[in-house]
Amino acid sequence: MTKQKLVIIGNGMAPGRMLEHLFDLAPDAFDVTIFNAEPRVNYDRIMLSPVLSGEKSFDDIVIHDDAWYAARNIALHKGHKVVAVDRDARTVTSAGGITAAYDKLVVATGSNPFIIPVPGHTLPGVLAYRDLDDVEGMTRAAAAGGRAVVIGGGLLGLEAAAGLKAQGMDVTVLHLMPTLMERQLDPAAGYLLQKELESRGIEVICGANTKAIHGQDKVEQVELEDGTLIDASLVVMAVGIRPNTQLARDAGLEVQRGIVTDTAMRTSDPDIFSVGECVEVDGRVYGLVAPLYQMAKVAATHLSGASDTAFAHAETPTKLKVTGVNLYSVGEFGDGPGFEDIVLRDANRGTYKRIILKNNKVIGTVLYGDVADGTWYNEFLKSGEDVSALRDTLIFGQARQGTGTADPLAAIANLSDDAEICGCNGICKGTIVNAIRDKGLSTLAEVRAHTKASASCGTCTGLVEGVMALTLGDQFAKKAEGMCGCTDLGHGDVRRLIVAKGLKSIPAVMQELEWKTSGGCAKCRPALNYYLLSDWPGEYRDDQQSRFINERVHANIQKDGTYSVVPRMWGGMTSSDELRAIADVVDKFNIPDVKVTGGQRIDLLGVRKEDLPAVWEDLNKAGMVSGHAYAKGLRTVKTCVGSTWCRFGTQDSTGLGIKLEKFLWGSWTPAKVKLAVTGCPRNCAEATCKDIGVICVDSGYQIVYGGAAGLHIQGTTELGTVKTEEEVIEIAGAMTQMYREQGFYLERIYKWAERVGYDTVKAAILDDLDSRRAYYERFVHSQKFSQSDPWSERVSGVDKHEFKPLAVFGDAPATIVTEPAE
């Protein structure tokens, strides 16, 4: 059977989802061609806000990468805007001159942002908030600083405002209506939201009517109707969207507010379908993702053959994707005949809950602060169940219904199988449970991949995890553990939030991320100290009391409470002067044992803590510095003698090892880092089991990484081969920095690379030169604050208290104060 030709105009989330369904239902039915006006693949547009705030990168929000299209033989024309549809010839033509013939056509041209045509609206510095280009424009503006004025206090405008604030700008939100998000929130919740945003330093002006935007060559000021002038270096218009219907109109399709379709998503031409924000179905147009995904599913089933599925309107709950702001609204919340309210407020906690009833049925709810029961109320709304029996306790939530338990899992357990868990994707509890059981899923990532639950905006992640916990029992509980007993957040979440929320001290992290203990524990404090040190170089002050003793006193504690001391021997090279100095120190301080380590240096074992500063002072005088044998940081760079002496040596492996060690030493990393440079593939320096290894060959340097030779043994993975020492050094610095920024505390490089993917590391460090350079430069910057010898610092008096007893009794009696006991 010959395949039919399917052409899609637009590559947003709706057609992307439609294709997924279509390839599931009828993988061989169509040859697919896509024209995308944006020069990129399909990405999750609703996650632009976390990209703007810096909580996610573009790569994180890609839905279909290039490989996805390639695997399905889809011709994707990126950056090609379709300018004409010829319905008689059944072809479409792009501005770039590409013409494609179709049997079936899907128009998914989405929507355009509405720009208020006030004077000055075309000045540079006025942006909409619609696609990645807008986000990049905002990020660039934010880097220059100044004040951003966001016009529009709806969902998008507020997410933009929070993102720009997170990027360090001063932000003013102008909103025409008296309260924020008036289409989704009642005035009470709008007030709480405004208070919350103001407490974060975002200025909010409601009832503000923009009169003009002023500026010479770019935006400088915004003027309101009442004459108020506000300085601005950036203006973001987020006042609404309009279906993009021009192409359909030109093609002679029926268009009203949007492109008119029937409930099968068919336009007035039976071979042309339409999905997404450009559609008007049953007199309604949509802007939230859940109904768009429903359109995608309906269109796919009709394209794949006879089907009686039909699009049906449903109320979509609203959530705001601003970290730390919890609000939920769905259905009706205005005043109307027969509407009854149940309201619960807690001013101290800043929570507000309101359920709107009519004829004893839930018709709407607005929740602020405590949104846990949103899904439950939405179930009543959808089912139309009579709630008179529950009415007295309804507002207190599902956990307070008779069982008397506040266990959040119990609430999820009580949800029916057709209760919706993921609003964006319309995934109900039963679907998730079945997928977990039938496909043996055990991680959140797998559940997202198979069901799409929590794969879009992510606000239902907790619910999905709850369903997983109930289905998998203990098997899941282990995986969901937080970084320690003090928090339910994992290392990844904590790292992300430290950066996103600009948290710069351990108390700030504990307060903002709601630590369950007052001062953390011995597991989380060292991890937080590292994350802060890594994320805010030069700003964060190292908290000595949150370090393990070895890093606090720059020596390794032994079983009897004495310490071992390892001076650095760059690249494993030493000299008679150094060896003589070491011998003198051993004699002078009666050091019991001297051992040669596996890292090509010398370990002095059994040094008394009080003697450490004096030992270091003598070693410093001979030119030796701390070897960081105790550190989650660079330990050694092991080398062979290379081309200087060895008859097989191809390059100066010793010299390169020394250069690497001098470049990398002193930086703190998630776990220890060991390198080796070996002069030929005979591998005498054992580079193939190191965190990063370099194997010299005639033509250059082969770089390998992710080896392990401890409890776990594993050979390295090849990164690639480069020609010069400079490239090796740049790559080693860049990889160390990527690991520093992404690694979980105590996670070695091989585990980190397994977690994020060896391909990801390779792409960022070897293939993408800009990315490599950026990591390298951040590493160089951070090294400015870390390359000072901790031993000489302590010889000169830093942390004196560490090395001296507070008081000594026995031989030298102290003053005795005697007083009576009670």
Next chain:
Amino acid sequence: MNAISRDTAIDWRHVGTIDDIPAQGARCVRNGAMTIAVFRTADDRIFALEDKCPHRNGPLSQGIVHDGCVTCPLHNWVISLETGAAQGADEGRTASFPIRLDGRDIYLNLTA
């Protein structure tokens, strides 16, 4: 009533001030062959324990201080600063000593 009995008299020894100890840290007091660790918590409470973990004699003074406990640097046992008892599933107890704060001065009782 107000006669001082020798048996109940306590020798309070001045060992230093609270400023000599970092918050969430410890310093050692040597008393003959014994070492006593003096701890200061984040909220400026002071505790004294023998500097020996009940597990393998690790120096508790070198551990991380958190929430009224110290984690031993050798094998991560968690010891209560108030009682000297091992927390969680571990069993054992380190000797604790009466200690008091008078203004910023620390007095330790070595006779206990």
